[in-house]
Amino acid sequence: MNSMLGIILLADVLPAQTIPIIGGVGFIVFELIVIVCETLVLWQLEWGTWQRSxxxxxxxxMTSGIIGLPLSLINFAALYRILPPAIFFPLWLFLSWALSFLIEGSMLLLLRRKPLRETAFASAVANAASYCVLILLFGVLRLWFSPR
Structure with missing residues (x-):
């Protein structure tokens, strides 16, 4: 795994950080993928109508990106210097997912006032699904563009 992979996988938490690497169009594409993926999960969990989801x-x-950017950058800077890459990237990915889960779960709780357990489950599953899709997508792109 390289540092570009770690940055792009965080499109859920760090949309602004992806702009210099993949450009504005790439940022929009990754963000739309995350939103559609999480919408599908919320809708399937009967969170609300398709439009509400x-x-x-x-x-x-949007909130996760605004709040998560500075927090994840601090996390990145602290861990990158002390851990080897084989430990750093999976740990950073997990911590970023956890940050997304907490921020987005809090927002869902404020938006819908559903029970905490239902909201936490919806946030965990939606974020896990979007991270899996991004990991898979970037893995395919990395294979596609890797030197042969």
Whole structure:
């Protein structure tokens, strides 16, 4: 895994950080993938109608990006210097997922006032699904563009 992979995988928490690497269009594409993925999960969990799930996924991801960016950069800077890459990237990915889960779960709780257990489950599953899709997508892109 290289540092570019770690940065792009955090499109859920760090949309602004992806802009210099993949450009504005790439940022929009990755962010739309995350929002659609999380919308599908929320809708399948009967969070609300398709439109309500889309609105909630959009608002939570916007909030997650704004709040998560500085926190994840601090996390990145602290861990990158003391851990080897084989430990650093999986740990950073997990911590970023956890940060997304907490931020987006809090937003979902404020937006819908559903029970905490239901909200936490929805946030955990939606974020896990979006991270899995991003990991898979970037893995395919990395193979596609890797030197042969």
């Amino acid at each position: 889309l609105l909630d996924a959009s608002l939570t991801n």
